Amino acid sequence: MASLCFFSAGIEFRFREVPVGGAALDSTGVPLPDDTLAAAKESDAILLGAIGGYKWDANEKHLKPETGLLQLRAGLGVFANLRPATVLPQLVDSSTLKKEVADGVDIMVVRELTGGIYFGKPRGFGSNDRGEDIGFNTEVYAASEIDRIARVAFEVARKRRGKLCSVDKANVLEASMLWRKRVTGLASEFPDVELSHMYVDNAAMQLIRNPKQFDTIVTNNIFGDILSDEASMLTGSIGMLPSASIGDLGPGLFEPIHGSAPDIAGQDKANPLATVLSAAMLLRYGLGEEEAAKRIEAAVINTLNRGFRTGDIFSGGTTLVGCKQMGEEVLRSV
């Protein structure tokens, strides 16, 4: 557990480093040690690294790195996951979409993070009346769970372009029917936000057909897992994308959306900008330090404008750098 303290922009930072996921499995045998959760809860905000790797891939469920992440989300009660998918003009060519389709895409996916099929009970294995093995999970939402994530999404949309699209499968699932009913019921509290609804299969299509139609999307845990990854890949530069997970009380959790990329571990190739931009989200949503957040974001843009690129976003006419140098260039750009 490292500890560090410094001042910057008039803010005093104190850092503690604690293990979760693979690192915690190696040092303590569990993916979320009690000390880690306690330290996280005592903090004002948490910056999280990526959590998996080949080494633990075959572990049983309760010993998977992912389980530690899910326990941390649940333990902190961070029910709202904010995942921006923004195409920066500097990186529009990284997208596999045609330039005219990708240019200007700026979507925020608000994903419910502590409910639904990820946590619903009953779940597990069993056998059916023919004696066959079965595996089962429960998709369940309570009115208050839907209301609180919808409120966050309405607030987010209000601060953006005022458009909120709620995604569900209300033509088939009861959990989605309740979702649609509750979200619709809240709309009158946000008269300045234009609410629409879309089925998840259609949303998966529309994100590709015309992503610019979307401003803010709100959806459940599993649909959000899928759609936020789809939306981020539209940008062609997921090594650039941060995320914020916040709750009602207590600290928020901030992390890059990319995984741990075990294939390039230790090679000084990873793009650090998603983590840097996660720190910006931490300042904005976790600590209310908007100015400091903007300074970091401006430094990242400046670094890109100066032509520096890691391998994942490299294209002709720019300067290829490693993870370490990219970090240094950002510092130089502040």
Place this chain on the structure above:
Amino acid sequence: MASLCFFSAGIEFRFREVPVGGAALDSTGVPLPDDTLAAAKESDAILLGAIGGYKWDANEKHLKPETGLLQLRAGLGVFANLRPATVLPQLVDSSTLKKEVADGVDIMVVRELTGGIYFGKPRGFGSNDRGEDIGFNTEVYAASEIDRIARVAFEVARKRRGKLCSVDKANVLEASMLWRKRVTGLASEFPDVELSHMYVDNAAMQLIRNPKQFDTIVTNNIFGDILSDEASMLTGSIGMLPSASIGDLGPGLFEPIHGSAPDIAGQDKANPLATVLSAAMLLRYGLGEEEAAKRIEAAVINTLNRGFRTGDIFSGGTTLVGCKQMGEEVLRSV
């Protein structure tokens, strides 16, 4: 109930037309009349039109057109939904993907269609221990349900390029863990097929990043609903895409993947080619008439080569035609 009989290519066809979905609601008050299901079961194959429309959008669940479709799938036991997403060289410009990414994409999504969260019990509405409204559904798969869809997928992959990617969320869901275990267990029966596994969120990304990496995809009902729509939109021409739903015994169900497009109903604008190509799938998978299927597919390609396009796939230098004329041009191209 219309009835029609004619001979073509040495095959005798007898047609019966029966209502389902919106049409059935209007004429009988239910979305799947008993007579319709009985007629479907007596047939050798079923060609289905699209089933929804604004008029019935606000109906209660048991009176939704979609419910009729789900009842028909379940009633016929068509557990395997085959959905090709093919980019035709003639239409590569219709895709919102860059030409070099879209060109040559040829994916078959094999979706489980009669199980999982669409049909799992318990489901419904209730209240939790705090007296709040809840909505819930059950994602459940039995070993035999997974095995039979996996076998279909292995067979399909074997006749294609020999690559099968099974998509699940086995890092979180027990239903997916059993899915992965069963699919893996069958691999040794198909040594000529190369099996891989992918998480659904990653699959949603990879379809955009590099769709050509996929040959055949097999996945559960809800993930298949989302991913097959995503895959089809990659082609930019979903008005072109057919689908087949087949079971172990009894007739298969063949339908375009697009919806009823109520916004252009009655305007002679719809693209009929997905329905025409569904008839080709009906001949191939429903009746084993490969030659006749190929003739229809060749006629469609020929029609495109002659430059005819409906509005949804129109681009400069081609001839814009309506639904009716497009059908006539296909007949002329046989």
